[in-house]
Amino acid sequence: MKKINLGVLVSGGGTNLQSIIDSIAAGKMDATIQVIISNIPGVRSLERARKHDIPAVVIDHERFATREDFDREMVSVLKAHHVDLVVMAGFMRILTPVLLKAFPLKIINIHPALLPSFQGLHVQEKAFDYGVKFSGCTVHFVDEGVDTGPIIIQAVVPVYGDDTAEMLQQRILEEEHRIYPQAIQLYAEGRLEVTGRKVRVQNPRPMEASSLHNPPLEKF
Ligand code: GAR
Numbered sequence: 381m382k383k384i385n386l387g388v389l390v391s392g393g394g395t396n397l398q399s400i401i402d403s404i405a406a407g408k409m410d411a412t413i414q415v416i417i418s419n420i421p422g423v424r425s426l427e428r429a430r431k432h433d434i435p436a437v438v439i440d441h442e443r444f445a446t447r448e449d450f451d452r453e454m455v456s457v458l459k460a461h462h463v464d465l466v467v468m469a470g471f472m473r474i475l476t477p478v479l480l481k482a483f484p485l486k487i488i489n490i491h492p493a494l495l496p497s498f499q500g501l502h503v504q505e506k507a508f509d510y511g512v513k514f515s516g517c518t519v520h521f522v523d524e525g526v527d528t529g530p531i532i533i534q535a536v537v538p539v540y541g542d543d544t545a546e547m548l549q550q551r552i553l554e555e556e557h558r559i560y561p562q563a564i565q566l567y568a569e570g571r572l573e574v575t576g577r578k579v580r581v582q583n584p585r586p587m588e589a590s591s592l593h594n595p596p597l598e599k600f
Pocket of ligand 1: 393394397556
């Protein structure tokens, strides 16, 4: 199968980036990372890029007068590396139409909550403080809104009675590392059909559970 070219956008530690690098190295993905772009200098993601010999570029957003100027620079780097799919992996910037129009339905994001609940930042803690019994993570196409685009895949993660917000965050992150490579591979295989808000996955495996309960049901 033809490999797709990824451009990965990061702002921090890059454990999701690492899960993609590892899945590619394990031969599980029909993709190569052509370029990694960080909007922040000196982050751990850049070390990961060096270690794996992947081209990395810092585009410091503080050097640009407007969000549009920043996005124009990103478009030019992504195009120069022949990127087919833009993967936001802990990238903490809102995109403008400049980038969205250059890559229509070709930008995906991972969010550490079950969208549309808990959009925005620090959402693992917000979900924990709210007292939800399940949270999780979502991979979605990016549109003009914040965390609003068509949903590709979600993982549900239970909140246990003796959890802390940090424990929940860690459990969600482990699922992020599974669903992001899966979403990219579905895209690479051309199995995602987008109609309006709905993303249909062609030939999915059957679901294992028809429902989940937390706490578990007893007599009912
Ligand atoms: C991840 O939990 C990701 O879902 C989240 O930032 C973390 C990045 O971790 N993204 C957002 O909150 C986007 N709004 P990583 O750098 O270790 O992949």
